[in-house]
Every structure is written in structure tokens, then in C-alpha cells.
Amino acid sequence: MANCAIVGINWGDEGKGRMVDLLTGHYDVVIRYQGGGNAGHTVINEYGKFALHLLPSGIFRRGVVNVLGNGVALDPENLWAEMQEVMGKGVSLTPDNLKISDRASLLLPWHRDLDALEEARLADKKYGSTKQGIAPFYSDKQQKKTVLAGELFYPEELRAHLRDLMEWKNLTLTKVYGAKPYTMELLERWIADACENIKPYICDTGEFLHTAQKQGKRLLFEAQLGSLRDLDYGIYPYTTSSNTTAAYAPIGSGLPSAKIGNVVGVVKAYSTCVGEGPFVCEMFGDEAEALRRAGAEYGAKTGRPRRVGPLDIVATRYGVEVQAATEIALTKLDVLSYMEKIPVCTRYLLNGRETDRFPFPVALKDAKPVIEYMDGWRCDISAARRWEELPAQAQNYVNMIENQIGCRIKYVSVGPERDSIIIR
Numbered sequence: 001m002a003n004c005a006i007v008g009i010n011w012g013d014e015g016k017g018r019m020v021d022l023l024t025g026h027y028d029v030v031i032r033y034q035g036g037g038n039a040g041h042t043v044i045n046e047y048g049k050f051a052l053h054l055l056p057s058g059i060f061r062r063g064v065v066n067v068l069g070n071g072v073a074l075d076p077e078n079l080w081a082e083m084q085e086v087m088g089k090g091v092s093l094t095p096d097n098l099k100i101s102d103r104a105s106l107l108l109p110w111h112r113d114l115d116a117l118e119e120a121r122l123a124d125k126k127y128g129s130t131k132q133g134i135a136p137f138y139s140d141k142q143q144k145k146t147v148l149a150g151e152l153f154y155p156e157e158l159r160a161h162l163r164d165l166m167e168w169k170n171l172t173l174t175k176v177y178g179a180k181p182y183t184m185e186l187l188e189r190w191i192a193d194a195c196e197n198i199k200p201y202i203c204d205t206g207e208f209l210h211t212a213q214k215q216g217k218r219l220l221f222e223a224q225l226g227s228l229r230d231l232d233y234g235i236y237p238y239t240t241s242s243n244t245t246a247a248y249a250p251i252g253s254g255l256p257s258a259k260i261g262n263v264v265g266v267v268k269a270y271s272t273c274v275g276e277g278p279f280v281c282e283m284f285g286d287e288a289e290a291l292r293r294a295g296a297e298y299g300a301k302t303g304r305p306r307r308v309g310p311l312d313i314v315a316t317r318y319g320v321e322v323q324a325a326t327e328i329a330l331t332k333l334d335v336l337s338y339m340e341k342i343p344v345c346t347r348y349l350l351n352g353r354e355t356d357r358f359p360f361p362v363a364l365k366d367a368k369p370v371i372e373y374m375d376g377w378r379c380d381i382s383a384a385r386r387w388e389e390l391p392a393q394a395q396n397y398v399n400m401i402e403n404q405i406g407c408r409i410k411y412v413s414v415g416p417e418r419d420s421i422i423i424r
């Protein structure tokens, strides 16, 4: 069986966690390869309801090994809090089923401070950061100004390294932002309180994955956010600071030789977007409020109301292309059941001309959505488990999307629970 990546096609929050939770049953190892605690994957299963931020969504399956790869922003405080929450609900987390890459960089205490300080400085020009320190973290990683998780096993070198970094970072904190400087005492406490807890899980995950690959184990790569938030291919600068695309999975996981045969792109049956930035198909007023309420569209991490709109074919087709998706999981189809007519954004109007190509980021602000309508089905579809059980209008909607984006829709999700799925 081919290795698989599960990725978001749009702006994130498509329901990736739900799909990973479903598909992990077929895999031996689940690997998170980018991002950090700035977004949440919602998983509902026999243990309860969870908003996972850093833990791979395979954590609930017995026998599945979960890996946090070198590409993630490893925030020891948040990770430990999340681990305690999951363990508190009866899930066993041991160094056998959770492995943290020794090459993952640690998100340091000042990264969160700098995120908040910079958003405050930007005032009304802010990018909508979740203030989890992700942008300062990845900038520092590129500058080689972070600490690798494996350095926790070299206490003397770690302290010398942290002292150098602290002296450098205090210049920015105090001179640029007028904030309080860090001290070694604060960092000692951070090592003792946050890092020591996760230390038993840190290992050479590269070696583990290499061996797993040689043994023919089935690997599942789990991404965070979606194509349009990818640092290189998304709506820059309203992107995240890492690569959310499947192509990055081998690098960020610790297995550069990995071949990914299957890319499951997750698409929501309508559009949502958290935070700032261009969102061409955005709906407003009562129409938006009705959709937001029907889909419970409030951020998993921040509780912020999400911006909503109809399915955006232009953005989705681009997202499919960027992810090189081989199949699609369409989620939350049940949410549209209240609509008499279902709006779909099929093209953009830009500079007086219609286009079906996703424009350059700066041009997006001038694009207007071209909306077409499809018949709704106006009945509860959440109990459907076979394609034939969907009303004709719902089948037409799914078929239309499949034709427009040029990728097979293999999964249709009609509810948040693990088994609320139609596999075609």
C-alpha cells in the first residue's frame, strides 16, 4: 500500500483531523511534518471530542506510532498540556506510540512574546496571527537561532547555546519593542517545567522512519492548514510560515526518501477562512450568519468566528493542483442541507474579464466572485452511508465539484463522527 498524505486544499479547517482519524486504521505510522500549535484538528471518537494542535491525529489508534517530525514548531509547553489532556481521557501515550524528532526545533518562550508584540505594533495592519509564536519561530529557525529538541540531552551545551540566543534576542525585545529581557533563571525554569516532561519521547525519528520504510510499514503524513496558507504557494503574506503542501512531507517528516503515492486533499463543501487576507467568495450579513451557525464555524484554537462563503471552485482547483491531490475527501456536505439554492463561486471577475485561474496574491483584492446556483436537497443526509442514499441534488452537487476540479471525490463526509462517511 502506498504512503499517503492528508492535506488541506483551501484555507485550513477543512476537516483533515477527522479524515486522519478515519484513515489511520489502515496505517502503521502517522507523522505531523509542519506547523505548530496555531491551528486545531478536531477529532471525535470513542474517547471524546478533542482539538489537537500538535499531536498527530493517529494518537487514538492502538498500534499506530505517531511522529512529530523535524518540520514542526515544537512548543514543549503546549505539547505537554495537550498530552496531559489526552492522557486524562484514557489514551495511553508512551515513547512507543509517540516519538518526537530530535531534529525538531524548540519554540522558545520569547517566540510567543514576539508574536504578540509585533501584532500590537502592526495595530490595524495585522495579519491575524494566532499569537502562538509561529512566525518568529520559523524566522529564527531559518536564521539558525533555535535549539534542537535533541540538545536537551546535552545540558551543558544547551545552556551555553540558550545563553547566546538569549543575549541576541534580548536586544530585539528591549531595544525594538521596549519589553522585558529574559534571564537564564527564567530559561532554567522553562527547561525544568516544560522540556523535561517531553524529553522521554525525543529520539532519532529519522532512523525510526527509515527502518519502518524498509520493513514495508504504511506511512500517513498529516498536514496542518491548507494550500492557500502555504508559505510559497498561498496568499502571501496572509500565509502561515511553513509549507502546508504534500511535497514538503518527506523533508518535514524526517524521511527525505519517502515516496507519497496517495494525496488525499480535504475540501469543505463550502468555504471558510480564519483571520485576515483576501477571501474572494466571502458572504456577509444574514446569509453568512446562517451558514456559520449551520457549520459551527468558530476557530478550534481561538474561538474566532470564521469568515464563510460558498465553495470556491477557482481556489479549490488551484489548491488541488498545488497539492497534486490524487483523491478528494469532501466534508460537511450535511451542513448545506438547509439551503434551497446552493451558491457556488465558479469563476472570478478580474479587470473586467472572467477567469478560472487563481490570480497573483496582490491581484486577489480586486477579484469578484461569479456565483451560480444549484438546487438544494432540503433533507437530513447525515444518516447516509452509501452513495445511493444521497438525494439526486446532493449527488449532482458532488459530481459538479468533481468535474470542475478534475479530481476524483472518493470520500463524502456527512457528519463529524468517525463513521459518518460515504466511500465511493
Ligand code: GDP
Residues within 6 Å of the ligand: 008, 012, 013, 014, 015, 016, 017, 018, 039, 040, 041, 042, 043, 044, 225, 300, 331, 332, 333, 334, 335, 413, 414, 415, 416
Ligand atoms: P481541520 O483542522 O482540517 O481538522 O478542521 P477543524 O477541526 O478545524 O474543523 C472541522 C470541523 O468540522 C470539526 O469540528 C469537525 O468535527 C467537523 N466536521 C468534520 N467533518 C464534518 C462533516 O462531514 N459534517 C459536520 N457536520 N461536521 C464535520
